[in-house]
Amino acid sequence: MDKSNDNFLIIDNISKNYGVVQALKNVSFTVKKGEVYTLLGENGAGKSTLVKIIKGEETPTKGDITLDGETIKNYSPMVSKAMGIAMVHQELAIFENMTVAENIFPACDYLTKTGAVDKKRLRKEAQDRIDMFGMDLIPSQKMDTLTVAQQQMTEILRAISAGSKCVLLDEPTSGLNKDETENLMKIIDRLRAEGITIIYISHRIAEVMHISDRITVLRDGEYVCTFVNDEKLKEIDLISRMVGRELTKSLYSRKAYTDTISDEVFFEVKNMNKKNAVYDIDFQLRKGEVLGFFGLEGSGTDSVSRMIFGLEAMESGEVFFKGEKIDKVTTTTMVDKKIMYINNNRKTAGLLLNSSTLNNMSMPVLKEYSRGAVINNKRLTEHTEKYVDAFSVVIPSVYQKPRNLSGGNQQKVLLSICLGKEPELLITNEPTRGIDVGAKAEIHKFLLEAVEKGVGLIVFSSELPELMSLCDRILVMKNKHIVGEISKEEISEEFIMTIAAGGI
Amino acid sequence: MNRIKAPLQKISNKFLSKNSFKKLLKINGSIAFLMCLIMFAFLAISVPKLFFNPFNIQALMFAIAPEGIVAIGMMILLISGVFDLSVGSVMAFAGLMTAMMLVAGLPIIVCIIIGLLVGVAIGFINGLLVEMAGINPLISTIGTMYIFRGATEFLMVGRSVDYNNFPEIFVNFGRKGFLGVYWMFWILIILVVVFTIFIVTRPTGKRLYFIGGNENLAKLMGIKKRKIRIGAYMISGLLAALAGILMTAKNDAANRYIGNVTHMNVIIACVIGGGSLNGGQGSIPGALFGIIFLSFLQNAFNLFDFESSMQRIILGFVLMAVVSVDGFMTLRRQKELGRI
Structure with a gap:
């Protein structure tokens, strides 16, 4: 032939x-x-x-x-x-x-x-x-x-x-x-x-x-x-x-904080189920710990991240925050309890691309910066400028629209919005998807600085190096179930991928 | 294998169930048909003398025919996923154009064709705005609605010429009939039959449903979305112009108020008749039954001498009820299938 x-x-x-x-x-x-x-x-x-x-x-x-x-x-x-x-x-x-x-x-x-x-x-x-x-x-x-x-x-x-x-x-x-x-x-x-x-x-x-x-x-x-x-x-x-990739040097790697993690349970999900989405989800986040979730497409990690924040309804299950049961898991109650969610798609569900960065920043904190029904624009601008500086967002002015910023800078604005609320728990879904290595490292640094200040952090990511550099513990999901738990010491890419992709 | 089979059998049993009433309800437009029957029975039993009075029947035919003709075009647009708010303005403007040509002394047939072409042209503009410029149909057809309603008023208000006293043949076209049924009603019946056959059997008719169901996929499947939608707007414009000309003939005068609320009535009727603003569903008979129901309702208010302002309140409730029942049924089915 x-x-x-x-x-x-x-x-x-x-x-x-x-x-x-x-x-x-x-x-x-x-x-x-x-x-x-x-x-x-x-x-x-x-x-x-x-x-x-x-x-x-x-x-x-x-x-x-x-x-x-x-x-x-x-x-x-x-x-x-x-x-x-x-x-x-x-x-x-x-x-x-x-x-x-x-x-x-x-x-x-x-x-x-x-x-x-x-x-x-x-x-x-x-x-x-x-x-x-x-x-x-x-x-x-x-x-x-x-x-x-x-x-x-x-x-x-x-x-x-x-x-x-x-x-x-x-x-x-x-x-x-x-x-x-x-x-x-x-x-x-x-x-x-x-x-x-x-x-x-x-x-x-x-x-x-x-x-x-x-x-x-x-x-x-x-x-x-x-x-x-x-x-x-x-x-x-x-x-x-x-x-089999080399861990890039520019990634900000987390030191072992294992000794600073207390036994106190900070956030807990018990027996969360939803037909055709996730089954038997049970996990605990301890104080001072960074918990990661890894799963390939269709494994259910996205649904878990959305359900624990109330973006999707669960059919059964309980959510506890600081030992207290949250009766109604809706986005409003979660934000009131100072739990914030960083979405995996900043374009469609994360940012008001056509509104100024100032307006974006003010979204979750309007109440704090207004007296009665009047918004204090001066203080709001100061608040925005503070975060823009802290996160070194490259931006000509706070009136600039996020649409004209690079992906990395958009992601930093998104992070500032969430941290501006001074959250106690941060749930991040693909926090660095589609941005360059430099911006990635910066965002990792900001996330870990927040953790040092006592913010709880749960990271849902499909990027193994990211999880490995951020997390103390990684839960692996497959076929809508949690199928493995890996601690900081045993984390290796091969091991995680074997659990997530191997077998049937 | 069993796991695939189980849910299917459950559903298919339901789908083929012997409960023929439930089956009937699943046919598009059947709810509007039943509502027409109920209204008819109600009127025929409670006020037979008034309802079957020849003058009342005539009034009903005059009410149903023009809006029914417009509703055919609107339903075609709704199936393909868009709509047209300018139909009422097209009626008035095309009617006025024909009237002006008649007053100028042109042959009747030429005047009518000019009127119809004006409608097609406005439909073409709407189609271009929506499909080529990518402007949302709400905005683009509000634009043309204002322009042509405004143009009609500009050409009529404060002018010394009255556009009336047309040739007798033209007026008879609007006022006379055959076998006791007005010409305009015959036209409606013929158009319903023709367009039903077109929608149900022709590939282009089917493609309207594909486009309305999943616009992007239709494009990937090689369906010429833009051409078909622009064509649908032109048909809508043509039918609206025809309705406007018929009403002008019937009134023996151009009238700038013609079709003032037609666009809303017609959309309501189409939705009651099984259409949806989301596109991909609806049928021509459904649109007709929607219009008939609306006319019966209006008729009931007249015959019982009710406060006519109540009519809109009732109509609003009926519309909400029909849409809610449909939404509820869809939701329940999705839950049964474990999708939400």
């Missing part, structure tokens, strides 16, 4: 920048026709960005894509569709208001002689696909009466029904349970048998080793290596390549 025709996709030296953040750095690899090719990596390794580029939804900053022997110029989702590439997105992409059959064939390509949509034919074709892959779906059923897993199955059917030569699956199993995952594995096997190329993204190692022909590891936006998946490949080989 001619070697050059054997390659379906060649990724050549692709880089992608988002502002100062480089999501992909000179990534190159080749996918052969008809293989199951897996991209493996932690959160933020660049997997999703890469598949979006392969699908044409994102444009690479530099580099070339060659498809079926043709180097593509002016790439777009339409071009990739015409080339036979379909994608199942990480977030559900379905028409909830339509039926299963209509979701599988949104192009309405079956017409009667008079030009009407041939519903019978549509349903029959849909039924054929459903039967072919042994799925439990009814073509005429409305999508909004289905479970998430069924909706995802429908999306997969749409991707493979379009006559696709290649299917991109971005974390398709994050919303599925074990049986559903096994079912998906069978479907992928079938597709491979039919000669369809699969590019698969996951961080669940057992699953990846089960299904892939070849596995490429990405780390921090860089290509690390490619393994051929044979008997010789061990789980630990993959894990060590996923995490």
Whole structure:
């Protein structure tokens, strides 16, 4: 066989920048026709960005894509569709208001002689696909009466029904349970048998080793290596390549404070549950301690962080703060008790990007700086200036809008807003996502200074080095449960990743 | 495998349940249909003489026809996820344009076509503002609503020319009928049938639902969102112009107050009839039943000689009730599926 025709996709030296953040750095690899090719990596390794580029939804900053022997110029989702590439997105992409059959064939390509949509034919074709892959779906059923897993199955059917030569699956199993995952594995096997190329993204190692022909590891936006998946490949080989990075010197590392941690329980969550989100969450934060939460996409850490602050309702469970039970966990009661939350998305839920920094800062402290109904603007400005100075936010004036600041400076403003309230407990969700190393180190320094002043700190992060430099203890989550606890002495990246990604 | 099967069977059993009343309620627009039936029965039983009086039937037809025609266009827009507040102004402005051409002595058919084209053009402007300039439909169509209502007033107030006394054929077009049913009502029936067939069977009709259901995904699936939405605005403009011309003919005069509250009535009727401002749902018959219900309600107030100011209060409550019941049912289903 001619070697050059054997390659379906060649990724050549692709880089992608988002502002100062480089999501992909000179990534190159080749996918052969008809293989199951897996991209493996932690959160933020660049997997999703890469598949979006392969699908044409994102444009690479530099580099070339060659498809079926043709180097593509002016790439777009339409071009990739015409080339036979379909994608199942990480977030559900379905028409909830339509039926299963209509979701599988949104192009309405079956017409009667008079030009009407041939519903019978549509349903029959849909039924054929459903039967072919042994799925439990009814073509005429409305999508909004289905479970998430069924909706995802429908999306997969749409991707493979379009006559696709290649299917991109971005974390398709994050919303599925074990049986559903096994079912998906069978479907992928079938597709491979039919000669369809699969590019698969996951961080669940057992699953990846089960299904892939070849596995490429990405780390921090860089290509690390490619393994051929044979008997010789061990789980630990993959894990060590996923995490094996040097601890950067610029990261502010925390000294051992273990002796200053008292036995006094500062914040406690007992038996917190929510169907399909988290199960049996129990943990304690002791006074003076920094507690970390680590979990890969879909593990439930995000929900835990939101639920303990009242952003999401829990179905059962109790929350205690300084030995006192909090009856109603809502954001208002939490803020009243001086518990603050730093959101993981400063753009959509963290900052008023179009309002001045002064207004942003005043959000949680309006009451403190007003007499009756009158706001004391002078004192509020002083307050803002104090924090802007303390956190060395690079800003021309407090009237500047955060929109015009860099990511790192926005994050510092966000931190100032929360610390301006003089909180006793700080819950941070991805406190340094998407900002450069220097700003990262500064923010870590500010967080730890707050801890020294007696503020409790819980860090939810998908970045292991961050957790390792900040935390005294890390809880690891997988499949919506807490599955491991690691103390400062035993913290190592391999160990944490083995718990979070290994096994099934 | 069992874990996938279990919830599905539960749901599908419910979906295929023998309880036909519940099944009926799930069909889009059925609530409006039932409400029409109830109002009809109520009026027919309590005040049969007044209700079935020929003059009352005529008044009902005159009330239903123009708003029903406008509601078809509005429903198409709502299904695709947008709306148009300028329809009332289009009615008045297109009516005035036709009237001015008639007074100037142009052939009737030319005058009507000019009026209709004015509506299409305004719809096109609305479509461009929403789809090409990316202006929220609330703002862009309020803009055109004010511009064309204002233009109508500017052209009519304090002018020496009266736009009335049109040719008889044109006036008969608004006042006469066939088999005891007014022309404008026939037009409504034909349009409902045509657009229902279009929406239910044509691929473009289906695409309206795809766009309204998930705009971004529709784009990724290669559906020409902008073209279809702009087209929908043009249809809405065309139908509003037609309604305006019919009312001008019926009144035998241009009137700057035509369609003053039509946009609100029509949106309320469409929502009662199963449409949603979130897009992706609704049906043409639903829109018609919504309008019929509104007209019955208005009729009831007239026949019982109630304080007409009460009418809006009642209508407001009905609207809230319909939307709340729908919201409640959606919420319950989401809970059953464990989504929230």
